[in-house]
Amino acid sequence: MFFQTYLESDLSDQFERMRRQMDSLFGTWPSSSSIRAVAAGSYPATNVGASAERVDVYIFAAGLDPQSLDIQLQQNLLTFSGKRELQRQDNASYYLSERFNGEFRRVLSLPEDIDSEKVEANYRDGILHIIVQRREAVKPRQIEVK
C-alpha cells in the first residue's frame, strides 16, 4: 500500500480525498434527534445532506427496481415506500439470510424551504439519489456595502 507508482498514487489520492470528504461528512454527525428518526438498521438506509442550493437524499436500496418505488413529496415530508421481493431458492439450504425482504415505508422531514416542484431522482448502482432544490429566498446572498 505504501509502495505505489506515481500514477497509481495520484489516482488513489484523488479518490482518497473524495472518500475522506464523505467519511468526514457523514461519519461524525451525531445521532439525529428528529422525531421521525428510525431505529438503526431500518431498510432502506438513508442519508440526507444539504447545501445552500439544494437538499440531497440518498436511499441505499441495492437490487431494487426503481419503478416499484413510490416516492412522494408533500411540503417538506418525503415519503417513500415499496417492496423488495427476494427470489428464494426452494431446493437449497440457507445458512445466512440477512438481506431485507418485504415491504417498507419511510418518512423523512426535509428542510422547510425546499421547492417541491423542483425534484429530480436517479438510480445508479443501488443508490437512489433524490435532489430537491431550495427556494431562492433562502440562498445566502452577498450584501454589498456601498
Added chain:
Amino acid sequence: MSESQLTEARKSESPNVQSQSDREVFLRPPVDVYEDGTGITLLADLPGVSRDRLNIQVDKNTLTIEGQMVIDMPDGMESLYADVRGTRFQRSFSLSSELEVDKIEAQMKDGVLTLKVPKRAELQPRKIEIKAS
C-alpha cells in the same frame, strides 16, 4: 451436505459496522448464503459500489469481499441525517476444501453482488437411480 462450508471468518461486535482502526470504518454488508447441489451462492447488498470498485480476493481459504461506495455529492454539503457513516464495505468468509476457488463467478447488478462458488465435480451429489426389477 448440511454442514456449512462457507462460514464467516471474523465476527464483529456491532451488527453493521466493524472498526479496523481508529480512522477506518468498514461497513458490513448484509448477505444471503445458500447451498444447493452445485455449490454455494452468496448474495451481498453493496449499494453504491460499481464493478470496478469491487475487490474479491481468495487467500488460502479466506474469501474477502471489499467494495468502495461512490456517492455524488455537491460542494459545500452538510449532513442532516445519516444512517450510513462510512464508504467502505468489507466482509470475510472461510471456505472449505471441497469448494473450487478457481471457478468462483461474480456478477454485480444494481449494487447486489452474486458470487457462485462451485463444488468440485466429483463431490456434487449424484442421483442414484433405482431400477425397477
